[in-house]
Amino acid sequence: xxxxxxxxxxxxxxxxxxxxxxxxxxxxxxxxxxxxxxxxxxxxxxxxxxxxxxxxxxxxxxxxxxxxxxxxxxxxxxxxxxxxxxxxxxxxxxxxxxxxxxxxxxxxxxxxxxxxxxxxxxxxxxxxxxxxxxxxxxxxxxxxxxxxxxxxxxxxxxxxxxxxxxxxxxxxxxxxxxxxxxxxxxxxxxxxxxxxxxxxxxxxxx
Amino acid sequence: xxxxxxxxxxxxxxxxxxxxxxxxxxxxxxxxxxxxxxxxxxxxxxxxxxxxxxxxxxxxxxxxxxxxxxxxxxxxxxxxxxxxxxxxxxxxxxxxxxxxxxxxxxxxxxxxxxxxxxxxxxxxxxxxxxxxxxxxxxxxxxxxxxxx
Numbered sequence: 220x221x222x223x224x225x226x227x228x229x230x231x232x233x234x235x236x237x238x239x240x241x242x243x244x245x246x247x248x249x250x251x252x253x254x255x256x257x258x259x260x261x262x263x264x265x266x267x268x269x270x271x272x273x274x275x276x277x278x279x280x281x282x283x284x285x286x287x288x289x290x291x292x293x294x295x296x297x298x299x300x301x302x303x304x305x306x307x308x309x310x311x312x313x314x315x316x317x318x319x320x321x322x323x324x325x326x327x328x329x330x331x332x333x334x335x336x337x338x339x340x341x342x343x344x345x346x347x348x349x350x351x352x353x354x355x356x357x358x359x360x361x362x363x364x365x366x367x368x369x370x371x372x373x374x375x376x377x378x379x380x381x382x383x384x385x386x387x388x389x390x391x392x393x394x395x396x397x398x399x400x401x402x403x404x405x406x407x408x409x410x411x412x413x414x415x416x417x418x419x420x421x422x423x424x425x
Numbered sequence: 426x427x428x429x430x431x432x433x434x435x436x437x438x439x440x441x442x443x444x445x446x447x448x449x450x451x452x453x454x455x456x457x458x459x460x461x462x463x464x465x466x467x468x469x470x471x472x473x474x475x476x477x478x479x480x481x482x483x484x485x486x487x488x489x490x491x492x493x494x495x496x497x498x499x500x501x502x503x504x505x506x507x508x509x510x511x512x513x514x515x516x517x518x519x520x521x522x523x524x525x526x527x528x529x530x531x532x533x534x535x536x537x538x539x540x541x542x543x544x545x546x547x548x549x550x551x552x553x554x555x556x557x558x559x560x561x562x563x564x565x566x567x568x569x570x571x572x573x
Contacts, residue, residue, distance in 0.1 A: 252448070
């Protein structure tokens with residue numbers, strides 16, 4: 220029996236059949252929640268998505284889970300007795316989208332290194348650089364501009380809504396709800412309400 | 426450098442925070458959001474279920490293709506192997522007879538119930554049995570049989 224780490228049945232991994240059964244047993248509300256989660260993650264990684272969509276993220280999370288159900292070394296294992304399936308998929312999507320973003324950034328750095336080390340010149344003096352073949356490593360001014368505009372639109376729309384402005388600033392710094400409650404003097408209820416208003420607004424403009 | 430600039434990093438953290446807020450929201454909150462956005466939850470469920478099912482099908486089909494490929498490679502390798510067997514059909518069946526006479530226990534390994542009678546064996550079966558014995562390292566006899 221495969222275990223993702225640690226002893227006991229708590230860590231027992233789901234089989235392929237159990238993953239299929241879990242997919243089929245989700246409620247409509249859970250499917251919707253998964254889709255929204257995937258959409259926000261993909262909006263977050265912006266240009267690092269490289270044409271991938273929330274569909275790609277959902278599909279990759281599922282494929283990775285199937286791999287984990289059959290392999291000791293590949294994919295993500297679902298500890299079925301410890302983690303609800305939806306939570307497992309959230310975790311997989313977090314990890315995959317973060318990996319996509321980091322891989323995108325690394326790709327450009329590798330290109331820079333290779334460029335100075337691996338440029339070659341042929342008999343007639345044509346210089347060939349590995350980075351000619353990879354993505355333009357320059358920062359994308361359009362994406363950057365779009366990011367700044369989205370932040371400005373939020374500031375403008377929520378001018379006068381102190382809770383929302385606080386939550387936006389806190390989220391921009393990566394603060395959690397618990398952190399906001401502890402450090403900003405907001406209650407959890409106010410944080411959640413403000414977050415909901417932000418989600419509704421961004422869904423309209425993005 | 427393709428690094429995200431300050432604004433992109435801020436937007437990323439904000440969006441990731443909103444993703445987490447959806448993950449942590451109560452079912453009633455999620456349902457209310459869908460209602461406000463005039464979302465048909467059943468359509469959404471169909472779409473996402475379809476994506477997850479397709480991913481599963483794709484994964485399992487790829488595994489099947491890989492297994493089939495591995496099987497075909499093994500068959501090709503088996504067919505391409507040089508077995509150094511006798512040249513004629515008569516010599517091959519003699520070799521098999523000699524081998525099984527000397528090591529009767531091999532009979533259980535290669536001969537199935539319907540092939541107990543040598544006179545009914547075709548050359549294809551005989552060659553296949555000899556190849557199996559070679560593959561198992563059990564046929565260490567010269568290509569030409571020496572009858573006792």
